[in-house]
Structures are given as C-alpha cells and as structure tokens.
Amino acid sequence: xxxxxxxxxxxxxxxxxxxxxxxxxxxxxxxxxxxxxxxxxxxxxxxxxxxxxxxxxxxxxxxxxxxxxxxxxxxxxxxxxxxxxxxxxxxxxxxxxxxxxxxxxxxxxxxxxxxxxxxxxxxxxxxxxxxxxxxxxxxxxxxxxxxxxxxxxxxxxxxxxxxxxxxxxxxxxxxxxxxxxxxxxxxxxxxxxxxxxxxxxxxxxxxxxxxxxxxxxxxxxxxxxxxxxxxxxxxxxxxxxxxxxxxxxxxxxxxxxxxxxxxxxxxxxxxxxxxxxxxxxxxxxxxxxxxxxxxxxxxxxxxxxxxxxxxxxxxxxxxxxxxxxxxxxxxxxxxxxxxxxxxxxxxxxxxxxxxxxxxxxxxxxxxxxxxxxxxxxxxxxxxxxxxxxxxxxxxxxxxxxxxxxxxxxxxxxxx
Amino acid sequence: xxxxxxxxxxxxxxxxxxxxxxxxxxxxxxxxxxxxxxxxxxxxxxxxxxxxxxxxxxxxxxxxxxxxxxxxxxxxxxxxxxxxxxxxxxxxxxxxxxxxxxxxxxxxxxxxxxxxxxxxxxxxxxxxxxxxxxxxxxxxxxxxxxxxxxxxxxxxxxxxxxxxxxxxxxxxxxxxxxxxxxxxxxxxxxxxxxxxxxxxxxxxxxxxxxxxxxxxxxxxxxxxxxxxxxxxxxxxxxxxxxxxxxxxxxxxxxxxxxxxxxxxxxxxxxxxxxxxxxxxxxxxxxxxxxxxxxxxxxxxxxxxxxxxxxxxxxxxxxxxxxxxxxxxxxxxxxxxxxxxxxxxxxxxxxxxxxxxxxxxxxxxxxxxxxxxxxxxxxxxxxxxxxxxxxxxxxxxxxxxxxxxxxxxxxxxxxx
Numbered sequence: 001x002x003x004x005x006x007x008x009x010x011x012x013x014x015x016x017x018x019x020x021x022x023x024x025x026x027x028x029x030x031x032x033x034x035x036x037x038x039x040x041x042x043x044x045x046x047x048x049x050x051x052x053x054x055x056x057x058x059x060x061x062x063x064x065x066x067x068x069x070x071x072x073x074x075x076x077x078x079x080x081x082x083x084x085x086x087x088x089x090x091x092x093x094x095x096x097x098x099x100x101x102x103x104x105x106x107x108x109x110x111x112x113x114x115x116x117x118x119x120x121x122x123x124x125x126x127x128x129x130x131x132x133x134x135x136x137x138x139x140x141x142x143x144x145x146x147x148x149x150x151x152x153x154x155x156x157x158x159x160x161x162x163x164x165x166x167x168x169x170x171x172x173x174x175x176x177x178x179x180x181x182x183x184x185x186x187x188x189x190x191x192x193x194x195x196x197x198x199x200x201x202x203x204x205x206x207x208x209x210x211x212x213x214x215x216x217x218x219x220x221x222x223x224x225x226x227x228x229x230x231x232x233x234x235x236x237x238x239x240x241x242x243x244x245x246x247x248x249x250x251x252x253x254x255x256x257x258x259x260x261x262x263x264x265x266x267x268x269x270x271x272x273x274x275x276x277x278x279x280x281x282x283x284x285x286x287x288x289x290x291x292x293x294x295x296x297x298x299x300x301x302x303x304x305x306x307x308x309x310x311x312x313x314x315x316x317x318x319x320x321x322x323x324x325x326x327x328x329x330x331x332x333x334x335x336x337x338x339x340x341x342x343x344x345x346x347x348x349x350x351x352x353x354x355x356x357x358x359x360x361x362x363x364x365x366x367x368x369x370x371x372x373x374x375x376x377x378x379x380x381x382x383x384x385x386x387x388x389x390x391x392x393x394x395x396x397x398x399x400x401x402x403x404x405x406x407x408x409x410x411x412x413x414x415x
Numbered sequence: 416x417x418x419x420x421x422x423x424x425x426x427x428x429x430x431x432x433x434x435x436x437x438x439x440x441x442x443x444x445x446x447x448x449x450x451x452x453x454x455x456x457x458x459x460x461x462x463x464x465x466x467x468x469x470x471x472x473x474x475x476x477x478x479x480x481x482x483x484x485x486x487x488x489x490x491x492x493x494x495x496x497x498x499x500x501x502x503x504x505x506x507x508x509x510x511x512x513x514x515x516x517x518x519x520x521x522x523x524x525x526x527x528x529x530x531x532x533x534x535x536x537x538x539x540x541x542x543x544x545x546x547x548x549x550x551x552x553x554x555x556x557x558x559x560x561x562x563x564x565x566x567x568x569x570x571x572x573x574x575x576x577x578x579x580x581x582x583x584x585x586x587x588x589x590x591x592x593x594x595x596x597x598x599x600x601x602x603x604x605x606x607x608x609x610x611x612x613x614x615x616x617x618x619x620x621x622x623x624x625x626x627x628x629x630x631x632x633x634x635x636x637x638x639x640x641x642x643x644x645x646x647x648x649x650x651x652x653x654x655x656x657x658x659x660x661x662x663x664x665x666x667x668x669x670x671x672x673x674x675x676x677x678x679x680x681x682x683x684x685x686x687x688x689x690x691x692x693x694x695x696x697x698x699x700x701x702x703x704x705x706x707x708x709x710x711x712x713x714x715x716x717x718x719x720x721x722x723x724x725x726x727x728x729x730x731x732x733x734x735x736x737x738x739x740x741x742x743x744x745x746x747x748x749x750x751x752x753x754x755x756x757x758x759x760x761x762x763x764x765x766x767x768x769x770x771x772x773x774x775x776x777x778x779x780x781x782x783x784x785x786x787x788x789x790x791x792x793x794x795x796x797x798x799x800x801x802x803x804x805x806x807x808x809x810x811x812x813x814x815x816x817x818x819x820x821x822x823x824x825x826x827x828x829x830x
Contacts, residue, residue, distance in 0.1 A: 194644030211643060215688055227677035228626060228702050228770025229609030230794060232669045239678055240665050243658035250655050254647045262642035263654055264688045271680045273630055273698040283688040287643050355643025379645060 004108070006101050006397035007390030013097050016042050018089035026086040026384030031124035032060060032162040039081050043096060043121050050104040052119065058172035059144075060123035060163060061136040062096075066103060068116040075407060076186045076367070077400070078120030080136075080359055084128050088386020090376070095189045096121040098393060102400035111405050115184060125359050129153045129162075134362040135173075141365030142177035146170075178366055185333050186363040187403065189372040189396050191388050193356055195379030203395040204341045205350040206334055207371035210361050211260070211287040212294050212326035218245065218305055221315035224270055224278025236313045239268050239277035244312075248304045249284060252297060259297055260287040260355055289353035291326050327361045333370030340403035341372065341395075372396060419523070421516050421812035422805030428512050431457050433504035441501040441799030446539035447475060447577040454496050458511060458536055465519040467534065473587035474559075475538035475578060476551040477511075481518060483531040490822060491601045491782070492815070493535030495551075495774055499543050503801020505791070510604045511536040513808060517815035526820050530599055540774050544568045545577075549777040550588075556780035557592035561585075593781060600748050601778040602818065604787040604811050606803050608771055610794030618810040619756045620765040621749055622786035625776050626675070626702040627709050627741035633660065633720055636730035639685055639693025651728045654683050654692035659727075663719045664699060667712060674712055675702040675770055704768035706741050742776045748785030755818035756787065756810075787814060 020038035022028040029035040040062050047054045047064030054064050062081070068074070079095025099119050106113070120136070127133030130151050138144035149160040149170050163170045192198075197205050222236035246263040253261035266282040284301060288294035302318050309316035334351075341349045352373065354360075360369045374392040378385075435453035437443035444450040455477050459469045462479030469479050477496070483489070494510025514534050521528070535551070542548030545566050553559035564575040564585050578585045607613075612620050637651035661678040668676035681697040699716060703709035717733050724731035749766075756764045767788065769775075775784045789807040793800075 192644065193641055194646070195649050196646060199649065213643070225794060226608055226771055226796065227679055227700055228628070228675065228772075229607065229796070230770075231609070231611060232665070232675065234610050234614065234794075237665070237677075239661060239681065243661040246654060246658040247662070250647070250652070260643065260647065262652075262689070262691055264642055264690050264692060265686045266654065266681065266683055268681055273679045273700055274677070275679050276677055277679060285642050285688055355645075356641055357643075379640060379649075381641065381644070 004105070005390070005394065006105065007392070007394030010094070010097050010101055010393040010397065011390050013042070013046055014089050014094060017093050017097070021083075024086060026386070027083045027089050028085045028087065029081065029083045030129040031082050032166040036060070036081060036123065036166070039093070040121070043081070046097065046100050047119065050100045051107055052100070052103065057139075057176055058169050059136045059139040059176060060166060060168055062121040064100060064119040066113070066117045069114050072115045073182045073184050074116035074118045075184045075404070076118050076120060076363070077188070078122065078359070079188050079190055080122040080125030082124050082126050082128070084126050084382045086384060087382050088384060090191045090386055090388045091193070091381055092125055092190070094191060094374070094388060094393065098189050098396045099400050101397045102404060105397065105401045106404055113404060117404065122359050130159045132159065134359060137359045137362035138365070139173045139176040140178050141362060143362065143365045144173055146173065180367060183367040185330065185368045185370065186360065186366070187333065187337070187370045187372070187400070188358055188360045189374065189400065190358055191376040191381060191386070192373040193376065193379065193381035196352055197350060197373060197375035198377065198379065200350055202347070202350050203375050203392040204399055205352050205373040206337050206341060207329055207354045207373055208334065208351050209289040209326055209328040210354045210357060211289050212291045213322065213324045213357070214286050214294060214298050214320055215322040216284040216298065216302070217319045217321050218282050218284055219317045220280045220309060222278050222312070223276070225276045227274045227276055230276060235276055237276050238280040238314060241308050241312045241314045242266060242280040242282055244308045245284070245301070245305050246282070248308070249301050252300060256293070256297065258288055258290065258353060259293060261285070261297065261301070287355050289326050289328070294326070324357070327364045327369070329370050330368030333368050336407060337370050337372060337399070337403055340406060341399040343402055372399060419520070420805070420809065421520065422807070422809030425509070425512050425516055425808040425812065426805050428457070428461055429504050429509060432508050432512070436498075439501055441801075442498045442504050443500045443502065444496065444498045445544040446497050447544075447581040451475070451496060451538065452581070454508070455536070458496070461512065461515050462534065465515045466522055467515070467518065472554075472591055473584050474551045474554040474591060475581060475583055477536040479515060479534040481528070481532045484529050487530045488597045488599050489531035489533050490599045490819070491533050491535060491778070492603070493537065493774070494603050494605055495537040495540035497539050497541050497543070499541050499797045501799060502797050503799060505606045505801055505803045506608070506796055507540055507605070509606060509789070509803060509808065513604050513811045514815050516812045517819060520812065520816045521819060528819060530822075532819065537774050545574045547574065549774060552774045552777035553780070554588045554591040555593050556777055558777065558780045559588055561588065595782060598782040600745065600783045600785065601775065601781070602748065602752070602785045602787070602815070603773055603775045604789065604815060605773055606791040606796060606801070607788040608791065608794065608796035611767055612765060612788060612790035613792065613794065615765055617762070617765050618790050618807040619814055620767050620788040621752050621756060622744055622769045622788055623749065623766050624704040624741055624743035625769045625772060626704050627706045628700065628702050628737065628739045628772075629709060629713050629735055630737040631699040631713065631717070632734045632736050633697050633699055634732045635695045635724060637693055637727070638691070640691045642689045642691055645691060650691055652691050653695040653729060656723050656727045656729045657681060657695040657697055659723045660699070660716070660720050661697070663723070664716050667715060671708070671712065673703055673705065673768060674708060676700070676712065676716070702770050704741050704743070709741070739772070742779045742784070744785050745783030748783050751822060752785050752787060752814070752818055755821055756814040758817055787811060
C-alpha cells in the first residue's frame with residue numbers, strides 16, 4: 001500500500017467544495033444558500049468516509065463527531081464553510097477538510113483516541129451576507145446575541161428567516177451552549193493570508209494569538225482655498241496634516257514589534273485640482289496581539305494627530321469607532337501544536353500573531369484555543385488567486401494527526 | 416461740495432449689480448442669460464453717468480468709451496461681468512465699476528485725457544456655463560478659436576446658440592480683433608482672492624504677473640492587502656508613498672520663493688478601513704510667476720515621486736495634464752501703477768504675483784498689461800461671503816484716476 005498524499009487528497013476535496021459556488025470568478029459561498037447546502041453535502045461525504053457521525057446543529061454548523069471513551073470530553077477542530085464574494089477555495093473550508101483527513105490517517109494507522117473529536121464547519125465567519133458573523137462558535141460559547149437574528153441581508157431577508165428556510169430552528173440556538181467540562185480545546189488551521197511563512201520558506205506556523213483591533217475616525221479641518229492665491233505659509237492644508245499623520249502611524253508601527261497601523265480610507269474636500277484641501281477624513285486602524293501595546297499606540301497616535309493639528313492650525317476630531325480585545329492562544333495548546341508541527345523539522349516552527357479575526361476568536365469564550373497557519377502563495381487571500389500549496393496542506397494534516405495522537409497521552413491541558 | 420466717497424459709491428453700484436443674479440445665496444450670473452442682460456443694463460447706466468458712449472460687441476463685451484484726440488489710441492480697463500455659482504459680488508464686476516468711477520472723478524476734476532479710454536465688461540471669464548472662457552479678450556487679441564462656439568452648456572445649448580439668442584452675431588467675432596497700434600495698454604483691477612494684502616494691512620497691491628500653471632496626475636501602485644496579515648516591512652502601501660510626495664511638494668514650495676504646490680485631489684483604492692491601499696491617484700499642481708522656476712519644480716517633484724516609488728517598491732505613473740505659461744506684467748505699466756498707487760502712501764505698495772488666471776492673461780496677447788489687486792476680507796472669494804472693504808475700493812478708484820492722469824503725460828509705454 002502506497003503512502004497517501006494528504007496534500008493532493010485535500011486539494012481534491014477542496015476542488016469539489018470550490019464548485020459549490022455562485023457563478024463568477026473564484027468562490028462565492030454565502031451562508032444559508034443553495035451553495036452552502038451543496039458544500040455541506042460534500043463535507044458530509046468526506047466526514048462519513050472518515051467514519052464520523054454527522055449532524056447539523058441549530059446554527060447551521062455541520063458537526064462530524066468521533067466518540068471517545070464513554071463520557072469523555074471532546075477536542076474540537078474546524079473553521080467556516082463560507083467565503084467572501086469572489087473569494088478563494090481555501091479560506092475557512094480548508095480548516096474543515098484537513099482535520100478530517102488527520103482523523104482519516106489516524107484511523108488508517110489504527111490509532112484509537114480516548115477522548116471524543118468533533119470537526120465543525122461553521123456557517124458564517126465572513127459576515128458578507130448579514131451584518132453579523134460568528135453565530136456558530138458564539139452559540140457554542142453562549143455569547144450569541146439573539147437580537148442579531150433580526151438583521152437582514154440586502155434582499156431584506158432576516159437571518160432568522162434565512163435559517164428557517166434552510167431548515168433550522170433559530171429558537172434552539174441557546175441550547176447549543178456547551179459545558180466547558182465537556183470540551184478539551186479548540187484548534188483551527190487556516191491559511192496565513194499574509195506573506196510571512198512563504199517569505200520564510202516555511203509550510204506551517206503556530207499562531208500565538210489573534211490581534212486586538214481598534215479603529216479611529218480622524219477628521220482634520222483646515223481652510224479650503226484657491227490653490228493659486230494663498231502663499232504656502234498662510235495655508236491650512238488638511239491633506240498635508242493627514243499625510244503627516246499617516247507617515248507617523250507607519251513609522252511607529254515599523255519601529256514597534258508586533259504592531260500594525262494602517263490608514264486604509266481617506267477622503268478630502270473639496271477634492272479638486274486647484275483647491276487647497278479644507279477637510280480630510282481618514283481611518284486609522286491599529287492591531288496588536290497585546291492589548292496594552294495597542295492601546296498605548298492608540299494614545300500615542302491620538303497625541304500625534306493633536307500635535308500635528310496644533311502646529312498646522314488645523315482642527316482635529318478623533319473618535320474611536322471600534323475596539324476588539326486580543327485573543328491569546330492557550331500556552332499549553334501552543335506547546336502541543338509546536339511539538340506536533342516541529343517533528344522532523346530542521347528549523348524551528350515560526351510563531352506569529354494573527355492580524356485577522358477567525359472563528360477561534362469566538363471559541364476562546366468557551367475553551368482553550370490554538371491555531372495553525374499554512375503558507376499561501378503571495379500572501380493572497382479573499383481573491384480567486386488564493387492558493388495553498390499541497391505540501392503545506394500535507395504538513396498541516398500530519399501536524400494535526402501528531403497533535404491528536406500526542407494529545408492522547410496528555411491530560412495537562414486546563415483552562 | 417463734499418468730497419465723493421468713492422468706496423461707498425462703488426458699493427452702491429455693486430449692490431445693484433449683485434441683485435442681477437439667479438435666486439440663491441450670493442451671486443450667480445452666468446453669461447448670455449437674463450441676469451447678464453440685467454447687469455449690462457446697470458453697467459450701461461453707470462457708464463452713461465460717466466459720460467461714456469456704450470456699445471456691445473459681437474462677443475457680448477460691453478464697452479464704455481471716451482474718445483481722446485482724433486485717432487488717438489485707447490487705454491483699456493475692465494474685467495468680467497460673470498460670477499461662479501453662488502459666488503461673490505466683487506470678483507470681476509468690481510474691475511468694471513472702479514475704472515468707470517475713476518473716469519467720473521477725472522470728469523469732476525475737469526481733466527481731459529489726450530488718449531481714448533475704454534472700459535470693458537467681458538461676458539465670461541469663469542467658464543462656469545460653457546467649457547471655455549475668455550472669449551471676449553481673446554476676440555480682441557485675435558486668439559479666439561471659433562471651434563469653441565460649438566461647445567455646449569449642460570442643457571445642451573451651444574455657445575453659438577446662446578450668443579445668437581442674446582442678440583449677438585458670433586460670425587462677426589474675427590472682426591473684433593484690435594490693431595496693436597490702436598491700444599496703449601490694458602489694466603485690470605481685481606480683488607486679491609487671497610489673504611496677503613489683508614495680512615499686510617494694505618488696501619492695494621501691484622501684480623507683477625500671472626503665474627504659469629502645470630498640473631500632473633500621479634498614480635502610485637502598491638499592493639492592496641489585508642491590514643491585519645501583512646507586517647509593516649512587507650507592505651507596499653500606495654497611500655504612504657502618496658503622503659511622502661504630498662509633504663515633499665509642500666516642503667519644496669515652502670522653501671522656494673514664489674512657488675506654490677498643491678495636492679488638491681486624492682483617491683485611493685480599495686479605500687476601506689481594513690485594507691492596505693493598493694493604488695492612489697492624486698493631482699499635483701504647481702504655480703509660479705516664472706516658467707523656468709515652475710518647470711524645474713515639476714522636474715524635481717517628478718524625480719521625487721520616482722525616488723519614493725523606487726524606495727517603497729511602488730509603481731508610479733506621472734502625466735502632465737495641463738500647462739499654461741506665466742503672463743508677466745509690463746514693467747512700464749507696473750511702474751506707472753506703482754507711482755499712482757503709492758502716492759500719499761507711507762509704506763511701499765506690495766508687489767505680488769497673481770496665482771489665479773484673469774482676463775489679463777488673454778489681453779497680454781494684444782498689448783502691454785498691468786493689474787492691481789485690492790485687499791479682500793479673509794482672502795475669501797468665489798463664495799457669498801466675498802467682501803472688499805469700501806476703503807480698498809476707494810484706494811483703487813484713486814489709484815486708477817492718478818494712473819490715468821499721469822499716463823496723460825507719458826508716452827514712454829511701448830510694447
């Protein structure tokens with residue numbers, strides 16, 4: 001019997017899943033749609049091939065379960081089935097396929113685990129169809145806000161109605177809450193969506209935590225005027241102030257480990273070739289795996305904006321429009337993942353924070369969490385060109401399989 | 416007999432002219448409209464009070480003429496009757512009223528001039544209604560392009576049709592060309608539209624020339640990416656490059672006498688809070704009264720953009736989309752204006768370039784030109800709040816009156 005090529009097998013299943021898409025470039029698979037239904041059918045077939053018993057919970061989460069010893073708690077794996085519009089074939093869904101293949105390999109190797117294992121395919125992480133997301137993991141953690149059921153998609157269909165039309169019972173969501181004692185940990189494998197692993201020539205990385213995020217809306221107000229009639233020293237140019245702030249944010253983040261700062265949107269008024277800009281509104285986003293570091297950066301950049309405005313005779317308003325705390329991964333889960341991923345590796349496995357939010361963020365409300373990243377080509381994600389090399393997926397399957405089998409011997413994990 | 420308050424008298428006429436407007440805030444008086452007709456009626460009354468003979472030429476320019484000795488050439492004054500939408504009561508039209516009042520004062524004082532004088536009220540300098548402007552002075556200079564007659568306003572009415580409906584004969588435009596020998600010089604008085612004179616506590620300034628202008632469209636191309644997944648040192652952020660360019664342009668202009676540089680418009684893509692900007696398009700406008708200085712600045716900023724792009728791994732495209740040469744004022748006219756404006760002044764009269772284009776730009780194709788600026792409140796123009804203090808208008812009338820009477824004794828002006 002030849003050795004299974006787990007990367008190639010994963011690619012086969014992901015190709016079938018990528019076909020569960022609206023027409024158009026890449027993959028468009030929104031929650032509670034015919035495409036979602038088609039993907040669940042493929043995943044069910046995969047899970048059943050791995051010997052799992054398959055069910056759909058009231059949140060639309062597909063669950064493939066393998067029991068352990070009677071009454072034993074479960075180790076949870078998974079990610080989300082949905083994509084962005086015209087997204088890729090790996091984001092989310094790969095994190096469902098790879099742990100199923102890891103269980104398949106354990107089964108091939110005749111390994112029996114003392115604990116239960118569940119692989120979860122959540123309905124909606126991207127939040128593309130409804131202005132909410134993460135319902136599946138939040139239901140498990142008991143943090144889902146039932147008011148979100150009344151939010152509507154752009155056709156005016158409420159989340160509640162979409163779920164009911166999909167055959168689900170939204171009123172049963174509160175009953176999905178898991179008892180912490182029945183859950184050992186949650187592990188998600190996801191493509192990096194960034195260029196770090198590829199640049200380092202690595203297939204797999206260990207996620208140390210998910211960055212906290214804060215967003216600020218900054219408005220700088222100067223004086224709009226004719227670009228020909230106001231000498232430079234009498235100008236109050238809002239765009240020049242905004243340019244200084246953008247470069248200050250960039251410099252602070254460049255000079256600070258684990259800090260990201262981005263001016264992603266900027267609008268100016270009047271915005272014509274022959275007028276000095278009188279007003280600029282911009283967004284400033286700060287991310288860091290350490291909340292204290294992030295908050296200090298927010299304060300420093302707020303002060304910088306005020307200093308720039310004062311020096312330039314501009315008005316400034318800064319409003320923090322969003323804040324989300326960091327989700328540190330469990331040190332004990334990380335340690336186990338490190339051992340599993342590092343086996344047979346010559347170089348140490350890279351450790352890195354996740355700048356993007358994942359289902360793991362919500363699962364941290366229930367149990368200790370861990371994450372693995374796989375490399376992806378060019379750091380591209382949320383795009384039809386998204387691609388994870390088969391070798392990286394193979395490394396992922398083998399790391400998860402070792403993690404599962406080593407975890408068998410470990411009961412050191414606690415909350 | 417009490418001394419006439421020329422500033423107050425000017426304000427009275429300008430109030431009457433401001434009423435020749437579309438409804439709404441400020442003044443909206445577009446060419447070849449009922450409002451234009453109403454303004455010509457008021458101006459005709461004013462010119463007739465000053466003893467001028469009034470006619471309307473084929474370009475819609477109202478001409479008030481006072482003959483000199485038989486066959487003597489004419490000294491020309493004036494500006495434009497039209498406004499921007501919701502503009503002010505002074506821009507353009509004040510430059511028609513003040514020289515008429517200057518002639519009125521000379522008449523009161525019993526001064527007879529050996530040369531002819533004409534006061535011109537051009538139909539269209541702002542170019543708001545049609546995508547062309549300066550037809551009146553261009554017709555006099557013989558530089559009007561007859562093809563512009565076919566350009567349409569936003570109702571689809573061609574310039575030709577609008578002029579015919581106004582009772583004009585567009586086909587007679589070529590006959591308006593003046594013989595250079597019949598024109599001594601052109602002088603325009605206009606509000607500064609900037610804050611320099613007010614800041615210096617001066618009523619009147621001498622314009623040394625009208626700035627040349629060049630405009631560049633700059634596109635910087637980096638790589639759009641998730642703001643959470645790309646470390647700072649691996650980013651190719653088009654907005655950060657654009658910010659550097661905007662500050663470089665500002666610094667160069669601040670450090671260079673008589674140079675203005677403005678980034679007036681800027682758009683970025685994708686332009687969302689959580690994405691690194693992948694592409695920025697901005698406008699860079701450079702003005703200077705010296706064409707060589709302006710062109711050198713254009714080259715320097717093009718090179719700066721290329722250096723920034725190279726250092727940051729960005730693509731860059733720079734296209735010069737517009738260029739207009741500077742119009743220097745005639746040194747001899749300037750000298751005469753300086754003597755006229757400086758009489759009784761304790762401080763020297765400020766000399767300054769005009770960053771904005773005026774009818775004078777086109778009149779320079781016909782004869783030696785000069786300009787006076789009056790102070791305006793807060794540098795505001797093209798706005799209902801536009802305001803020129805009566806004292807500044809009075810200074811303008813008196814300066815023009817002295818210029819006219821001193822010019823009487825001078826025949827030193829040559830082309």
